[in-house]
Amino acid sequence: MNVNKELCMLCQTCAAVCPTQNIEVTEADIIISECNDCGICARACPLGALYE
């Protein structure tokens, strides 16, 4: 999963729905690790900032 950082507002909705807790949203960044491309987070993003 990739993130368009120009759209992302670090709102953490994606991190809340990732079944394997692969997304960490810090005060200034979003970090996606070990993703298995299930696509769930992309659907939850209110801004459409996530893409495969």
Place this chain on the structure above:
Amino acid sequence: MSKKLTCDILVVGMGPGGSTAARYAVKGGAKVIAIDKRAEIGTPIQCAEGVSESVFEKLEIEPNPRWISRNVPYVRLVSPSGHVVDLNDERVAKAKFGFVLDRKVFDKDLATFAVIEGVELHLKTRFVTGERLENGMMRVHARQFGEDVTIDAKMIIAADGVASRVGPFFGIKTFIPLKHIESCVQYEMTGMGLDDAIEMYFGKDVAPGGYVWIFPKSEDTANVGIGIIPSLTDKNAKYYLDKFLETPRMKGARFVELNAGGVPVSRPLKETYGDSILLVGDAARVVNPLTGGGITTAIVSGKYAGKIAAEAVSANNFGKEYLMRYQELWKDDFGKSLELFFRAQEVLVSMSDKELDDAARSMLKCDFETLNEVELLKAVAKTNVKLLLKFKKFLN
């Protein structure tokens, strides 16, 4: 060598839940450290800021007028084909919705109260990982201003919000299924004209699984936002909100601020406690699933968590069985209503636009005593078989 801190109770996250927990824990005599990844508590807001008056009683603090942006006496519901139900004093004997808060001020004040009571607050300090030590202590690895810091605590209160990372590191799964999250965006806007009402707009094409809200913040600015259930649509929340801005209601509206966020609309976690850990607020999913309101429940759960954690320190007992009392306390307080609202939300999500229109029409024929959700649900349930069946256990 990295910095090391020790305490009785570590609170992670200083939203309304964490600040209240920390305040009660320190009042109970414990040594409390609190951390938050933000540099300033309360900013940016991710909230429509609506609360009913009861929140101030729960806080056990004299309410400060600075916390209130605007007093909003009534609620306006708008159905898919435009039936307007004004729940004002013509229809409701004791109409009183509540307030739209200024959470930038409110949240920061709650944190300040905790610090005044003696909580040691570390800002720009982010929980990264955690582990249980052999001696039973909880160890947290955090990042503070670009440096590692280790915090050892006898117990942890996880108040790190909707995307809680603390729970999973200590064996409590917190992730939220797609059908149980409201994906939200919100614009603070001005120029569209406001009544003394909280406005809520429903419909499959308006906000699938949720609603559009207009919460007035001042004479001419309001939080205009939307929550949708992502499993019901391929489009995102911003798409629907931008579509709403095209409607006649929003003529003349201009942007002042943007924010986004997620709200859990599930049942609470089965276990909001574990050995040496309690979860509060959004992290525990104690949120009203019908409205998405979680400020009051975060505060109330935080209060019980702080009290029980301080008692655990005095009794030197951090076992799960001892901490279970925390869950009993919040359940006694609001558990039953959360369950009712959960069932109501399930029905609301399943209702067609026509059923929503019918419900609105029948509400127009009712008179209500108060603006209490339970009373409103009862009235609507009488006209809708699906609702009646769901609520049999609760309504009599």
